[in-house]
Amino acid sequence: MQTAHALDVLRTQVDRLRTGGATIGLVPTMGALHQGHLTLVRRAREACDHVVASIFVNPTQFGPNEDLDAYPRQLAEDAAMLEAEGCALLWAPTVEEIYPDGFVTNVSVREVSEGLCGAARPGHFDGVATVVCKLFNQVRPDMAFFGEKDFQQLAVIRAMARDLDLTQPHVLSIIGVPTVREADGLAMSSRNRYLSPENRAAAAALPQAMKQAIAAIEGGGEVGAALAELESELLGAGFASVDYAALADATSLRPLTAFSGAAARLLVAARIGGTRLIDNMAVG
Structure with missing residues (x-):
């Protein structure tokens, strides 16, 4: 090389x-x-x-x-x-x-x-x-x-x-x-090295809560309620704050308040310890 x-x-x-x-x-x-x-x-x-x-x-x-x-x-x-x-x-x-x-x-x-x-x-x-x-x-x-x-x-x-x-x-x-993930589902990131062992274990709640929100949305649930539940799950797991949790059009990233079945993306940014983690998953 x-x-x-x-x-x-x-x-x-x-x-x-x-x-x-x-x-x-x-x-x-x-x-x-x-x-x-x-x-x-x-x-x-x-x-x-x-x-x-x-x-x-x-x-x-x-x-x-x-x-x-x-x-x-x-x-x-x-x-x-x-x-x-x-x-x-x-x-x-x-x-x-x-x-x-x-x-x-x-x-x-x-x-x-x-x-x-x-x-x-x-x-x-x-x-x-x-x-x-x-x-x-x-x-x-x-x-x-x-x-x-x-x-x-x-x-x-x-x-x-x-x-x-x-x-x-x-x-x-x-x-x-496609995103490469650790065995517990956390997206690989250079920022993961900043997580303490305790926060690293708690961070696995992020992909888990996202999958639950996607299942609710794809199942016909109300988008706002699914996003609120996602945020509650993260805060309960030890995250300090959630910068955003949003459903958006997969191309324009315009926010969606309802899921029509067209390609969409669930995007989340949340802070745990002093580290800001981001993740996203396909919806539909």
Whole structure:
């Protein structure tokens, strides 16, 4: 596996990989890799000739009350994991390489980014959309792979690709890969490492309560009542608060007060200890 830290080196290496018309799959990450990330690499290897992974802790998606400096950085360990999975090229730029002196451009995707996590983290999805737009232009992948655990992020990126005519990859080549879960159902996340043993055990209530809410909604139950019961279950299990629990259209993420049978998504963000966990599941 080759590693590039500068854009000119990246483009030279990408051109080399494209020899003979080979296809490239991009897996963007912020590092601190776990099996969820490696599943994206495996899916990309199945679909494309070569995999390019990026590791970049993006400062523009961290808010003023979020500790950018505390985000785990383990480039050597992450690189070894990627190489073991058959990744061909690692793009690990510096902040200065992504945001050079004088950088003034911002990509904002309205509507789909404004509720849910967007309401709790103002500017977060602008940072996501801007850096992913740059990654698409830098690597020019045929396909890009993102985990469905960050479902709102996936929706923002798909809308951005559609609206900005990023045809390589186009919205249809942005692949959402199902969430990878621990044995007790908790979604794998870099944030799980911050949970104390007691909170980690209690966190399993999140996917369990979501499944119960989905069963109630799909069974014809009132959406508001199902969401209220979900929140009550989490608070009773030891969660400190629930930022949101919402049923939304699976594409636009517009909130739904009733379930019609069309594809929908249950999305939840809740805090336990000092950790904010997010999850989502399909409904219908």
